[in-house]
Amino acid sequence: MILDLPTQFAGSNETPLVTKIVFPESGVQIEGTFRLNEFALLAPEQLEFLRLYIKVRGNLKEVERILGLSYPTIRARFDGLLRALGYEPELEEADPREAILRALEKGELEPNEAAEKLKKLG
Numbered sequence: 001m002i003l004d005l006p007t008q009f010a011g012s013n014e015t016p017l018v019t020k021i022v023f024p025e026s027g028v029q030i031e032g033t034f035r036l037n038e039f040a041l042l043a044p045e046q047l048e049f050l051r052l053y054i055k056v057r058g059n060l061k062e063v064e065r066i067l068g069l070s071y072p073t074i075r076a077r078f079d080g081l082l083r084a085l086g087y088e089p090e091l092e093e094a095d096p097r098e099a100i101l102r103a104l105e106k107g108e109l110e111p112n113e114a115a116e117k118l119k120k121l122g
Contacts, residue, residue: 007041015041038085046081053078059107071108096121 007016018034042050049063056062064074079089097118104114 004044005036005040007036008043042081042084046077046084049077049081053081057107061108061110 005018009016016036018036019031021030021034022028039047039050052063052066053060056066060071060074060078063078064071067074082089100109100114100117100121103109104111109117
């Protein structure tokens with residue numbers, strides 16, 4: 001039986017090391033001390049979020065639609081994913097127009113949605 005690699009241990013924040021790699025079909029085994037990359041250390045729910053994000057080509061609006069969650073919730077999950085990978089999320093722009101235009105550019109808003117939001121800002 002093949003199991004998923006455990007990367008977290010209750011009560012510990014320690015990063016695991018892998019000491020043996022087996023290629024089952026060829027029978028090759030490599031022993032040593034190997035670090036896991038940042039993607040291997042993601043929690044299962046973060047990995048699933050990342051898979052979906054990649055599947056929809058980085059469109060957070062589409063992730064929102066598929067998961068049926070609010071955009072702020074999706075954005076918070078994305079920011080948590082960035083932090084888990086060692087990146088600091090960008091701060092939102094002080095000018096709401098900039099945030100709307102950036103969201104439009106990234107495909108997070110449809111053009112008509114962006115126009116409506118910009119119109120409301122005056």
